[in-house]
Amino acid sequence: MSEAAAKKFMLVNRRAPYGTIYALESLEVVLIAAAFDQQIALAFMDDGVYQLRKGQKPKGIETKNFSPTFRALEDYDVDQLYAERESLSARGLSAEDLLVPVTVLSHEDLGALIEQQDVVLSF
Amino acid sequence: MLNIVNKSPLERSSLESCLRVARGGALLLIEDAVYAACRGHASARAIVDAMQRMKVYVLQPDLEARGVDGLVVDGVTAVDYGGFVDLVVEHSRTHSWL
Numbered sequence: 001m002s003e004a005a006a007k008k009f010m011l012v013n014r015r016a017p018y019g020t021i022y023a024l025e026s027l028e029v030v031l032i033a034a035a036f037d038q039q040i041a042l043a044f045m046d047d048g049v050y051q052l053r054k055g056q057k058p059k060g061i062e063t064k065n066f067s068p069t070f071r072a073l074e075d076y077d078v079d080q081l082y083a084e085r086e087s088l089s090a091r092g093l094s095a096e097d098l099l100v101p102v103t104v105l106s107h108e109d110l111g112a113l114i115e116q117q118d119v120v121l122s123f
Numbered sequence: 124m125l126n127i128v129n130k131s132p133l134e135r136s137s138l139e140s141c142l143r144v145a146r147g148g149a150l151l152l153i154e155d156a157v158y159a160a161c162r163g164h165a166s167a168r169a170i171v172d173a174m175q176r177m178k179v180y181v182l183q184p185d186l187e188a189r190g191v192d193g194l195v196v197d198g199v200t201a202v203d204y205g206g207f208v209d210l211v212v213e214h215s216r217t218h219s220w221l
Contacts, residue, residue: 012218014137014140014220022221045140045144046136046140084144086143107143107144108146110144111144111145111146112146114124114144114145114146114218115124115146115147115148117216118216119216120124120216120217120218121219122218122219122220122221123221
């Protein structure tokens with residue numbers, strides 16, 4: 001695929017990691033889109049910020065721990081990660097509680113960033 | 124950007140999240156989200172506020188199915204399925220707040 005054909009994708013992750021399959025499916029879409037050399041940004045808001053919580057140990061619920069995948073995203077040239085400040089603070093979280101570096105944005109700035117995308121997928 | 128919401132705002136937070144983040148463009152309420160645009164609903168105030176910065180549409184067949192087609196707040200535009208398609212074409216990008 002040529003450089004000119006690359007689109008700006010943003011995946012907006014809004015659900016906690018283990019209660020539903022959404023978070024894992026979103027990550028699958030990220031890896032697929034990255035394989036096709038698309039420009040990908042990930043946004044985390046609402047309970048989606050819990051996907052990035054450090055120290056996830058889902059062994060006891062017989063579920064794969066996919067959180068280390070977020071740390072591998074750099075290898076796929078996916079390095080734009082954003083979290084909404086209001087969602088973090090409502091859950092008592094700050095950037096230091098997250099397993100990867102993210103850019104923390106206000107809801108206004110996140111909204112502006114969403115407007116700059118070619119494709120927006122909400123999970 | 125055409126923002127589409129399909130869940131009741133009293134069951135899920137997707138409408139609230141959409142209204143917090145979306146900067147402008149349009150909002151289309153479909154399926155159980157149509158209740159939000161009805162007079163007397165707890166979310167009607169938020170819809171009226173949203174109309175200051177975005178156009179708000181609601182899907183008529185979903186209103187009719189639920190028996191609330193006479194209750195839509197002033198300023199919200201009801202569209203049929205053809206109108207839904209027109210909105211998608213007009214805006215070129217959509218964000219479905221699943």
